[in-house]
Amino acid sequence: MMFLMFFIFSSAVRIGQNLLITSQTCRLSELFAPVKLVENYFPGVAEKAKEQMIKNTCESVILTALHPRTSITVVLQVIHDAGSLLSCCLNASFVAMMDAGLPMKSSFCGLTCVIGTDGNIVLDPTAKQEKESRAVLIFGIESTEKKVLLLTTKGSCSVEELQRCLAICQKASEKIFQFYRDSLRRKFSKS
Template sequence: MEVSAPLNVSLREFGCEQSLLSRPDGSASFVQGDSSVMAGVYGPAEVKVSKEIYDRATLEVLVQPKVGLPSVRERSQEQCLRETCEAALLLALHPRSSLTLVLQVLHDDGSLLSCCLNAACMALMDAGLPMSCLFCGVTCAISADGQIITDPTAAQEKDSRALMTFAIDSRERKVMMSSTKGSFSVGELQQCVAVSQRASEKVFQFYRDSVRRRHSKSL
């Protein structure tokens, strides 16, 4: 049975500030509801010979939890973030160099991976690194009764039977990366992709407004 995707896509309130940190080459904090992440970008810089790639930059991504040491969850998030950033960044322009993206989780109230993706994109923009496209993250949860919830809170995630996060590119709204867990049908996956693509319009509009505000202040 085909179920049409909901037309209204509700996202929590966004907040973003760039250039907050003095040591990184680019930084940004991103807030979605009560979830917040700080991202810092270092480089292009010298790379260790053991990690050197002759035709492109080496990208390292580190996710620091709010408390304690990184676990399997953070390693999984790092891989998703690295895949997305490598697809967007023009790494061939900086061969034999290193780029490091560090994300510090300040608060997790759901949709954390999408918050990390959004913080990463804003930090990369702040660093002025060349990219083929921008990207954003959108998380969808499927509740026990089959409802699709965009940008779920931690409580909504806990009660859901499936959770999906997509990285969407700004040019063609294509899925650059997906991270899924739980049980869902192919139809539900397609619906969540369609809803995430629609939600990405709001995130990219927020990016534009945020950058415009920042530059109008500095003029």
């Protein structure tokens, strides 16, 4: 059994570190070896819920059978939040695990979209757009079959609107997966 832990602040031996910027939201992700917490951090209910969503999404793609009795800690630290925070956290988590060389079944990415009061759908919204929208939808999508690994909503929307948002996010995920591939290509071509 593998344990994935998510902390906002901690200190340990760093395996990999990545800075991920989407629009104006900035996320620092780090993957650590076994951890000893140095700072006391008491997350609230909202932070713990986000941690659990990220943990479940990551566990769904990691080949856990290859790492019995292993603990992996992913540290996500908010540098600046201008919207789409949970999807940015998902992307930063994946990039950190990929950078550390964890074997995974597939890639995944996080995407946020909002449905405005006029019914328009906006992908990668700002914090202001999230507050003014009728519904905020956050998807975690895997790369091979474009399956939904995570769906969380805030607000109300119809089934048809949900399906439209899913289709838009699945199409947009192709660009994120291409970004992952290009990043790996650049990393390994710098030898």
